[in-house]
Amino acid sequence: MNFINIIDYVGTFAFAISGIRLASAKQFDWFGAYVVGLVTAIGGGTTRDLLLNITPFWMLQPSYLIVTGFALLFVILLGKHLIRLNNTFFIFDAIGLGLFVVVGIEKTLAAHFPFWVAIVMGMITGSVGGIIRDILINEVPLIFRKDIYALACVVGGLVYYTCFMFNFKPEFAQFLAAFSIILTRILAVRFHISIPVLKGNDTDLPSKIL
Amino acid sequence: MNFINIIDYVGTFAFAISGIRLASAKQFDWFGAYVVGLVTAIGGGTTRDLLLNITPFWMLQPSYLIVTGFALLFVILLGKHLIRLNNTFFIFDAIGLGLFVVVGIEKTLAAHFPFWVAIVMGMITGSVGGIIRDILINEVPLIFRKDIYALACVVGGLVYYTCFMFNFKPEFAQFLAAFSIILTRILAVRFHISIPVLKGNDTDLPSKIL
Amino acid sequence: MNFINIIDYVGTFAFAISGIRLASAKQFDWFGAYVVGLVTAIGGGTTRDLLLNITPFWMLQPSYLIVTGFALLFVILLGKHLIRLNNTFFIFDAIGLGLFVVVGIEKTLAAHFPFWVAIVMGMITGSVGGIIRDILINEVPLIFRKDIYALACVVGGLVYYTCFMFNFKPEFAQFLAAFSIILTRILAVRFHISIPVLKGNDTDLPSKIL
Numbered sequence: 001m002n003f004i005n006i007i008d009y010v011g012t013f014a015f016a017i018s019g020i021r022l023a024s025a026k027q028f029d030w031f032g033a034y035v036v037g038l039v040t041a042i043g044g045g046t047t048r049d050l051l052l053n054i055t056p057f058w059m060l061q062p063s064y065l066i067v068t069g070f071a072l073l074f075v076i077l078l079g080k081h082l083i084r085l086n087n088t089f090f091i092f093d094a095i096g097l098g099l100f101v102v103v104g105i106e107k108t109l110a111a112h113f114p115f116w117v118a119i120v121m122g123m124i125t126g127s128v129g130g131i132i133r134d135i136l137i138n139e140v141p142l143i144f145r146k147d148i149y150a151l152a153c154v155v156g157g158l159v160y161y162t163c164f165m166f167n168f169k170p171e172f173a174q175f176l177a178a179f180s181i182i183l184t185r186i187l188a189v190r191f192h193i194s195i196p197v198l199k200g201n202d203t204d205l206p207s208k209i210l
Numbered sequence: 211m212n213f214i215n216i217i218d219y220v221g222t223f224a225f226a227i228s229g230i231r232l233a234s235a236k237q238f239d240w241f242g243a244y245v246v247g248l249v250t251a252i253g254g255g256t257t258r259d260l261l262l263n264i265t266p267f268w269m270l271q272p273s274y275l276i277v278t279g280f281a282l283l284f285v286i287l288l289g290k291h292l293i294r295l296n297n298t299f300f301i302f303d304a305i306g307l308g309l310f311v312v313v314g315i316e317k318t319l320a321a322h323f324p325f326w327v328a329i330v331m332g333m334i335t336g337s338v339g340g341i342i343r344d345i346l347i348n349e350v351p352l353i354f355r356k357d358i359y360a361l362a363c364v365v366g367g368l369v370y371y372t373c374f375m376f377n378f379k380p381e382f383a384q385f386l387a388a389f390s391i392i393l394t395r396i397l398a399v400r401f402h403i404s405i406p407v408l409k410g411n412d413t414d415l416p417s418k419i420l
Numbered sequence: 421m422n423f424i425n426i427i428d429y430v431g432t433f434a435f436a437i438s439g440i441r442l443a444s445a446k447q448f449d450w451f452g453a454y455v456v457g458l459v460t461a462i463g464g465g466t467t468r469d470l471l472l473n474i475t476p477f478w479m480l481q482p483s484y485l486i487v488t489g490f491a492l493l494f495v496i497l498l499g500k501h502l503i504r505l506n507n508t509f510f511i512f513d514a515i516g517l518g519l520f521v522v523v524g525i526e527k528t529l530a531a532h533f534p535f536w537v538a539i540v541m542g543m544i545t546g547s548v549g550g551i552i553r554d555i556l557i558n559e560v561p562l563i564f565r566k567d568i569y570a571l572a573c574v575v576g577g578l579v580y581y582t583c584f585m586f587n588f589k590p591e592f593a594q595f596l597a598a599f600s601i602i603l604t605r606i607l608a609v610r611f612h613i614s615i616p617v618l619k620g621n622d623t624d625l626p627s628k629i630l
Contacts, residue, residue, distance in 0.1 A: 023354070024410025031361050032354025033408045046261075051466075051476055056261055059327050076408065117479050131556070136341070138350045140558045144443070144452025151451050198453045198496065200444025233564070234620025241571050242564025243618045256471075266471055269537050286618065346551070348560045 004099070009067050011096020014089055015041040016071035019133045021082065024075065026137045033075070036136050038068045043129035048104050048121050052111045094185040098178030101126040101153045105160055105177070115164070119157030126153040126181075148188035148195060156181035214309070219277050221306020224299055225251040226281035229343045231292065234285065236347045243285070246346050248278045253339035258314050258331050262321045304395040308388030311336040311363045315370055315387070325374070329367030336363040336391075358398035358405060366391035424519070429487050431516020434509055435461040436491035439553045441502065444495065446557045453495070456556050458488045463549035468524050468541050472531045514605040518598030521546040521573045525580055525597070535584070539577030546573040546601075568608035568615060576601035 019040030023033035042058045049056040058064040075082060082089075104125030108118035127143055127150040134141040143149040159180040163173035187193060229250030233243040252268045259266045268274040285292060314335030318328035337353055337360040344351040353359040369390040373383035397403060439460030443453040462478045469476040478484040495502060524545030528538035547563055547570040554561040563569040579600040583593035607613060 020408070021410060024408035026350055026355075027407050027410075028354045029356075029405035029407050031405050032351075035354065035360065050260060050470055051479065053263070053473070053475065055263065059261065059323060062326050065326070065330070079409070113479060116482050116485070120485070135345060135555060136351060136354070138348065138558065140446055141452075141556060144448045144455065144556070145446075146449075148451075150455065195449035195451050197447050197449050198440070198444035199499070200441060200447075230618070231620060234618035236560055236565075237617050237620075238564045239566075239615035239617050241568075241615050242561075245564065245570065260470055263473070265473065269471065269533060272536050275536070275540070289619070345555060346561060346564070348558065 007095060007099045008103075009063070010092050011099050012041045012064055012067045013071050013074075014092035014096045015129055016068040017075060017082075017089055018093065018130070020072055020075045022133060022137050022139075028137075030072065030076070034068060034072045036133055037071055038065065039136065040129045040133040041068055043132040044100060044125040044127060045104070045129075047128045048107065048125045051121070051124070052108060052113070054107070054111065090189065094182045095178075097126050097149075097152070097185065098156065098181040101156045101181055102160070102174045102178050105157060106174070115161050119154060119161065122157045122160075123150055123153040126150070145197075146194065148184060148193060151195060152181050152184040152188065155184050217305060217309045218313075219273065220302050221309050222251045222274055222277045223281050223284075224302035224306045225339055226278040227285060227292075227299055228303060228340070230282055230285045232343060232347050232349075238347075240282065240286070244278060244282045246343055247281055248275065249346065250339045250343040251278055253342040254310060254335040254337060255314070255339075257338045258317065258335045261331070261334070262318060262323070264317070264321065300399065304392045305388075307336050307359075307362070307395065308366065308391040311366045311391055312370070312384045312388050315367060316384070325371050329364060329371065332367045332370075333360055333363040336360070355407075356404065358394060358403060361405060362391050362394040362398065365394050427515060427519045428523075429483065430512050431519050432461045432484055432487045433491050433494075434512035434516045435549055436488040437495060437502075437509055438513060438550070440492055440495045442553060442557050442559075448557075450492065450496070454488060454492045456553055457491055458485065459556065460549045460553040461488055463552040464520060464545040464547060465524070465549075467548045468527065468545045471541070471544070472528060472533070474527070474531065510609065514602045515598075517546050517569075517572070517605065518576065518601040521576045521601055522580070522594045522598050525577060526594070535581050539574060539581065542577045542580075543570055543573040546570070565617075566614065568604060568613060571615065572601050572604040572608065575604050 016037035019037035020033045023036035028036060042056075042064055046056045046058065078085075101122040104122040105118045108121040109115070113121075130143055130149070131141045134143075156177040160173050160177035163176055168176075226247035228247075230243045230247035233246035238246065252266075252274055256266045256268065288295075311332040314332040315328045318331040319325070323331075340353055340359070341351045344353075366387040370383050370387035373386055378386075436457035439457035440453045443456035448456065462476075462484055466476045466478065498505075521542040524542040525538045528541040529535070533541075550563055550569070551561045554563075576597040580593050580597035583596055588596075
């Protein structure tokens with residue numbers, strides 16, 4: 001187990017915790033919360049692997065299911081005291097996001113797709129899990145409305161691409177891309193930087209038409 | 211048409227009926243109700259086949275589309291009288307679940323994945339259709355909050371694995387696994403056995419944050 | 421760039437606009453609206469390509485991402501004046517639907533599946549994008565409840581099949597199928613032709629049970 005493995009588990013743990021906590025807010029049972037946590041952690045990478053036509057990563061080793069089990073145990077045991085760890089989870093989540101996006105980019109390039117596909121896949125890897133989580137708990141996906149999240153993944157992708165253009169070593173490109181994602185997330189949340197809201201007419205909505 | 215085929219159609223019929231009835235409760239039109247019924251019946255197996263990278267089962271023979279058509283006709287003709295058949299549908303649904311999970315396990319093992327993947331795939335086969343159904347009618351998925359459903363699939367998977375460890379004949383392992391799923395479902399519903407709810411804080415929810 | 425390309429872009433543009441407008445009605449930010457627009461435009465074809473086990477079409481050329489970018493710009497710049505273009509968008513959307521369904525049918529036949537699978541894939545190509553759009557904005561999918569949309573795709577598929585049976589030239593079959601879809605959409609909306617609603621009991625719903 002090397003350094004990357006540890007970050008992978010930390011990220012999986014943080015993503016799973018976010019799913020389990022939101023599921024618990026909707027009175028899901030333990031098993032339902034586990035499933036939501038797992039889908040939050042592996043949903044993005046699974047979507048990417050299906051699109052790239054390779055075997056979904058979590059089917060090759062049981063560690064993601066086990067880490068999610070620990071995340072469930074953690075939430076059950078700590079309960080309301082979890083709220084004090086919010087800042088810690090935010091950092092874990094940002095670190096996990098950085099790694100997940102970089103892994104998504106690398107896998108896509110390894111499958112011989114062009115760079116723009118890799119950037120999209122990095123974003124899918126980082127954000128689709130959270131989107132599926134919000135669909136499962138029947139809420140409008142948070143990342144479409146608050147802070148900079150999916151865009152941070154794109155920033156990371158562009159940094160990676162720039163490093164690549166300048167012939168930087170892969171390890172350095174990976175580090176800089178992940179770092180830029182983590183930094184973007186921290187700055188966005190710290191200074192409440194948001195993307196402008198697209199003002200629309202809610203009479204367009206299906207529920208207002210019928 | 212052998213015995214397994216008949217159970218397959220009975221299960222498909224019961225799953226489709228559950229989708230069509232919930233769609234009708236949301237004033238879907240006939241075609242929409244048909245689609246929801248179909249997705250409920252084939253959604254789990256389709257997800258499994260995509261993950262295993264094999265051709266989705268329903269694309270190989272039109273019988274699943276036809277059985278769903280009969281289910282729609284059945285709901286249209288019987289209307290309110292359907293409610294008297296609730297117990298029958300529950301049994302059909304449980305039998306279908308037992309078969310679907312076993313088929314999911316077998317297909318996964320045939321694709322040379324380890325047993326823990328097969329157990330997950332059995333659960334996906336049995337429960338993802340109902341999850342997509344509830345997403346389409348814009349409700350929080352029922353299986354995450356009520357009775358023992360997805361867990362019954364895991365119980366079946368563990369029974370299958372135990373039979374395999376003891377070198378039981380495949381037919382016997384299949385029968386015992388399906389039987390344990392049906393029994394778990396009946397006991398859970400009859401005696402209102404639930405998994406504990408994970409108590410959470412609804413101030414965590416996106417709709418409360420924004 | 422030939423005639424088919426132009427229609428493809430027009431359809432993509434119209435589909436993306438519908439996603440972006442609905443996202444804006446839910447106060448999505450620009451990036452979120454872009455993602456919803458993109459998913460509306462490419463969701464159906466992507467689902468089809470995953471089921472057919474071929475590389476999703478939008479991963480082979482960046483034009484769909486670019487056209488969606490223009491659609492976002494268009495909505496941002498025109499804002500409330502967009503409503504005057506509703507009839508234009510409806511026609512674009514219908515033309516796009518006609519083309520998308522025909523492309524879905526052709527790709528499925530090219531992958532050596534039987535005609536009934538091709539008709540289903542045509543419908544999936546034309547309607548799944550709109551379904552995912554409505555799930556992302558947390559509304560009950562519109563196409564299940566209003567006007568004739570998915571059924572128009574099936575009509576087009578049957579017209580194509582009929583042409584095929586009579587040994588019509590492929591180009592002519594494609595044109596007639598697309599034309600029948602556009603016509604069905606226009607007639608359905610103009611004369612408020614709907615499929616009967618399936619009357620049901622809302623006490624069946626999960627939210628009423630729990």
